[in-house]
Amino acid sequence: MNISKKQRNNIIFLVIIALILIPQTRQPIQIVLHKGLALFSPSIEDESELKNITNYNWKLKDINGIAYNFNQSEGKVVLVNFWATWCPPCIAEMPSMQELYNDYSDKVDFVFISDEGQDVLKSFLSKKNYSFNVYIPSETPQIKLFEVRSIPRTFLLNKKGKIIIDKSGAANWNSETVRDKIDALLLE
Incomplete structure (x- = not known):
């Protein structure tokens, strides 16, 4: 039995659709697709459009239950990332976040x-060998600019609280563009 090129293409298309519909294969496929999108660096905000964080008062707790107030980051270069363990674009960009964290954790607040x-987050971090800390909000953000409606969403703040990068979706956070920008912000 000979299968025509059109029939073969239809079969391949149906197999791909089936794999996307099956819950066990959907997330890995989405992660691979988002990793392709995460090859690109986030763009730097235009200097004239920079928004400013004026209120750093926001209570969080880490995955071990230790309290943290975001006001401890005031006056520092800060990278804030909103994410979830079930989110394919979040998972896709995490390796680049870990690489950036490895090199800048002593200079930048992540x-x-x-x-x-806490258990879900601890399990995910352990399984993926990520060493950064994760915080859980103890209250609704007091910072209006952090009212996030989709994830991942990442902000890079300078020492004066200006948002230098505001990126929704997966990106390559370990790019030369981001590293150069962070290096410049640390010198300010």
Whole structure:
């Protein structure tokens, strides 16, 4: 039995659709697709359009239950990332976040935020060998600019609280563009 090129293409298309519909294969496929999108660096905000954080008062707790107030980051270069363990674009960009964290954790405040349970977050971090800390909001953000409606969403703040990068969706956070910008912000 000979299968025509059109029939073969239809079969391949149906197999792909089936794999996307099956819950066990959907997330890995989405992660691979988002990793392709995460090859690009986030763009730097236009200097004339920079928004400013004026109120740093926001209570969080880390995955071990230790309280943290975001006001501890005031006056520092800060990377704030909203994410979840079930989010394919979040998972896709995490390796680049870990690489950036490895090199800048002693100079930049990394504030990874998820509203998932401590056990879920600990398990995910352990399974993926991520060493950064994750915070869970103890209250609604007091910072209006952090009212996030989709994840991942990441902000890079300078020492004066200006948002230098505001990125929704997966990105390559370990890019030369981001590293150069962070290096410049640290010198300010």
